[in-house]
Amino acid sequence: MNFQAVRSIYIFEMARFFRTLLQSFISPVISTSLYFVVFGAAIGSRIQEVEGVGYGAFIVPGLIMLSVMTQSTSNASFGIYFPKFIGTIYEHLSAPVNFLEITLGYVGAAVTKSLFIGLIILATAALFVDLQIQAPLAMLAFLVLTCISFSLLGFIIGIWASNFEQLQLIPLLVITPLVFLGGSFYSISMLPPLWQTITLFNPVVYLISGFRWSFFGLADVPIGISLLAIAGFTALCLGVIWWIFRTGWRLRT
Amino acid sequence: MAPIVSVQSLTKRYDSGFEALTDVSLDIREGEILALLGPNGAGKTTLISTICGITNPTSGRIEVGGHDTIEEFRAARSLIGLVPQEINLEPFEKVINSVRFSRGLFGQAPNDAYLDEVLARLSLTDKRDQKIVTLSGGMKRRVLIAKALSHEPRVLFLDEPTAGVDVELRRDMWDTVAELKASGVTIILTTHYIEEAEAIADRIAVINKGRILLVQDKEALMAEMGRKELRIELTEPVAEVPAALAEYDLERSEDGTALTYCYDTHAESTGITRLLTDLRGAGLHLRDLQTRQSSLEEIFVGLVTEPA
């Protein structure tokens, strides 16, 4: 195992993050505050409570998930796409590293960044609403697992993409709608029965449900299924990445 | 001594179906400077990329330091430093960070003292903490070299290190290459400047259309193929070479005002003195004499333009 390589990639990626630290910090704070103004104050004044939880607090887990999923995907995809784009990927390809080390470096950095952003949003939200977290460890575990699995997905997108449009296509066309429709801002039980069934095909539902459970003890689907869903998703992404490096798909000619 | 790099029957066919390398075999000796010459599209970069692991070989076998580049890729690649033809660098990173990254990627523990030494050797000390985007093209190329040397490789591939580099910087580069060789690094470089190969290489390999045409010691190559010509200009044109001079195999110019004599500089006797005497004997008068040595360039052009 080439730990030095993992460390180098991680440090190099984090340096990019620190160069834009202020921006990385401010934008989630502002967008979270906006969500609270719009959803919490405007809509929340009409929807008093969802299953016994104040609406403002109810949307916090979904809000964090929304940012963490999009940030993980875009950070990881950009991280590996950029060397391809500017041509520095030759170094990774000629270095004594295998897929696991490259993935650990890039995905590790992307996970760190999105975890940081997730925690900032949590802290910002705590300024607006009264939050109590029933199972803090489970909350953290869900958060970290989500960061990991979506960073893995982003990593795959970054390798697959051959231009900037493709890089943004999946986050925009797939992830954002799935998150919005996945119960970030409402409980599945508020939907008509047909839509409840359709929604169960959205994998994001399981992640948000599990995450929300760790806050309020409320879940749309059983917590065990949520865990299985995220484990399965992570395994799937790892499998795809393993195959990519084995075949050199989109990397080696 | 076992070769440091050994390429055996390497064929590379790109996904497009184009065969960029055909049955290439090449042994590189430890400690030498090998110049790889060939016209655009000959397959130089493809050969280097395949040895370094950037492209997959279609068939054949490559060993570096005795390690197979696929089965023992870690051991093989650890020995190699690569300076690519294109200047590919992370623009907003500082020089030192970029070099540190390369060292780590190749599995070496951080060692800033060594990296500072490398930067100094490449006259980059004052650029150490500057962003790469602020450097000139020649300096960026040096950063690429610093990155390639960052993990103390035993074999260094330089793909057109002096393309687009001014004369002074080119001489500096040659000195750097000579120093590296002195420190025991084996160097393989590609170039389009034949005088560069002539100046610094120990051996020359010529590649064209994906095939190696020749691999030879530079000195031997020049001696073997480097013949000298003596051009004799006459005061009066001659209709044909006088029979008395037949043994010299003289070549008459179109208008008959000049005769050319070819000789081998390494032969015991060049025959020039005797020829001059015999010219006078044949009643010819000299106006001028010129000698010319064929260069590596002519040898090269002769090789790659020969009908296949």
Ligand SMILES: Nc1ncnc2c1ncn2[C@@H]1O[C@H](COP(=O)(O)OP(=O)(O)OP(=O)(O)O)[C@@H](O)[C@H]1O
């Ligand atoms: N990825 C690729 N896919 C298909 N063909 C390729 C690819 N890369 C290179 N080639 C082709 O392979 C041949 C050899 O290219 P290569 O870059 O090795 O040449 P070269 O000797 O380095 O040339 P130059 O002196 O211009 O750098 C060329 O005909 C080129 O078009």
Ligand SMILES: [Mg+2]
């Ligand atoms: Mg080339």
